[in-house]
Amino acid sequence: MLARETTPSAIVRYLDEYVIGQDEAKKVLAVAVYSHYRKIATLRNDQGAIAKSNVLLVGPSGTGKTLLCDTLSRMLKVPFVTADATSLAQTKYANEEIEAALQRLLDKADGNIEDAQQGIIFIDEIDKLRSSNAAAGSSSGESVQHALLKIMEGSPVKLKDNRYIDTANILFICGGAFVGLENIMTRTHGFGFIATSADDNQNILDRLNKRVKPTDLFEFGLIPEFTGRLPVIARLHDLSKPMLVRIMSTAKNSIYRQYIAIFRDEGVELSIGPRVFEQIAELALEYKTGARSLRGIFEELITPILYLIPDNPEICKVEISSLFEDARYFRRK
Ligand SMILES: Nc1ncnc2c1ncn2[C@@H]1O[C@H](COP(=O)(O)OP(=O)(O)OP(=O)(O)O)[C@@H](O)[C@H]1O
Ligand SMILES: [Mg+2]
Structure with a gap:
């Protein structure tokens, strides 16, 4: 479904026009999108499912997370919708909101279920679902995480017109500022890798240590099953x-x-x-x-x-x- 000329570098070039800096996040997103459609084209198993690499964008407020995904969705000629985790958590009917997002995805695909089933859903403000958050008349962040987990794993969801949409091959991109994650990471840094000999490549070690670990996200308040569905984590940085x-x-x-x-x-x-x-x-x-x-x-x-x-x-x-x-x-x- 993704045009051949939409290579990772072409995606990054387009993003560069609108989004300043954040080169790492751009590359990770571009490769994730590209490989998503290449996998669909070549790697389907008997059940037609692929091993997905959903993406989590983490970075300070106002540095381009939402802008990156909005720009990406404008460029790609594939069904792409955005859902806001904050509004999911503010309602008692998170499941209905999720269905509505899937319905919008189908609309973007002009009613073509096949295409919608390979689309992209961007869930913004995912950090607002930390398990401790819950206000009256709303769903707890944790229950919303469970609801999202279900569609990320891929279960058929019934839509208003009684048709079913299978979410198994939908790519999920999540974004959030995760205020306080830095502190958690500094604390857990001791469990990272340290150079044991002069031969160790310090650059590679630094990169590994700067990675956000699933355990960091767990400590922040995302349930382990949820972080487990977000294998690719890209960081955005403060703007100079x-x-x-x-x-x-x-x-x-x-x-x-x-x-x-x-x-x-x-x-x-x-x-x-x-x-x-x-x-x-x-x-x-x-x-x-x-x-x-x-x-x-x-x-x-x-x-x-x-x-x-x-x-x-x-x-x-x-x-x-x-x-x-x-x-x-x-x-x-
Ligand atoms: N890297 C960037 N390049 C160009 N404009 C940017 C960049 N980062 C932020 N902006 C500008 O700042 C505005 C806010 O950015 P954006 O909504 O992407 O922030 P965010 O990272 O999603 O923050 P939050 O975590 O608060 O949602 C954008 O509409 C855009 O005008
Ligand atoms: Mg944002």
């Missing part, structure tokens, strides 16, 4: 200042490009100097919400200008060179 600058100014649908288009539509050229982006990035780093606070700071800067522009058609250009200086307006002669 240069990355934040690129996110604002050069990424494909960056906020700067968006506003350049809006201003152009008003007949005005918008020019923002590199220093401004660095200043905004520095503030965002202080706020510690990844790239999430960039838009707010940027819009605060733009709002007073955008307020003026429509009433002053003689303005042809706006130049901003610092976050702490007034904008310069140029008027038509």
Whole structure:
């Protein structure tokens, strides 16, 4: 179902246009998707089932987990739906919500059950299902984990139109910030590998030690059966200042490009100097919400200008060179 030219590197190239950094997570996702469809094409056993490599994306808030999967789903011409674990846990009827997600997958496949059965489901905010979480009128995180486990293992689920969808070959991608996992990992680090001789390749050992272990996830609050269904774990990392600058100014649908288009539509050229982006990035780093606070700071800067522009058609250009200086307006002669 995946086109031949959709190779892992082609997927990464596409993701690169929209998502800055996170190279490791991009590669892992690309290979997971690619091998999923190659397995379906070549490795089906007698029952038609394949050994799946579901993926877990772990990384700090606002660093691109949801963006990565949204971008991936836009690129791939396969049925792809997103379900939010938070909303699954907020209802007493988690099973119905899961069925609804499968129904959406079928809709994305234009009603073709065969195609839907090989689609991809992204379950976001999976860390909100830690077993200690449960509020009145909701399902406990653990019971939702069990409900999800069932479809991840592949059992036929009855849909509204009385048709059955078999989830055995659906690829699951889960994402979550897992706040506090770092601490757990630091504590369990002692059980990792340590170099015992100078010959040991320290890079390989470092990589093994940086891996999130299923036991870490268990300690965080995911049940072992659930972590067992997520054999591939990819980590996203904190964004650096240069990355934040690129996110604002050069990424494909960056906020700067968006506003350049809006201003152009008003007949005005918008020019923002590199220093401004660095200043905004520095503030965002202080706020510690990844790239999430960039838009707010940027819009605060733009709002007073955008307020003026429509009433002053003689303005042809706006130049901003610092976050702490007034904008310069140029008027038509
Ligand atoms: N690596 C990135 N490249 C480009 N934009 C990014 C990146 N990371 C975050 N952003 C921007 O920040 C916003 C929030 O990112 P996203 O929703 O992907 O965060 P998240 O990792 O899912 O966080 P959370 O754990 O809080 O859900 C995105 O809409 C995007 O505009
Ligand atoms: Mg998210």
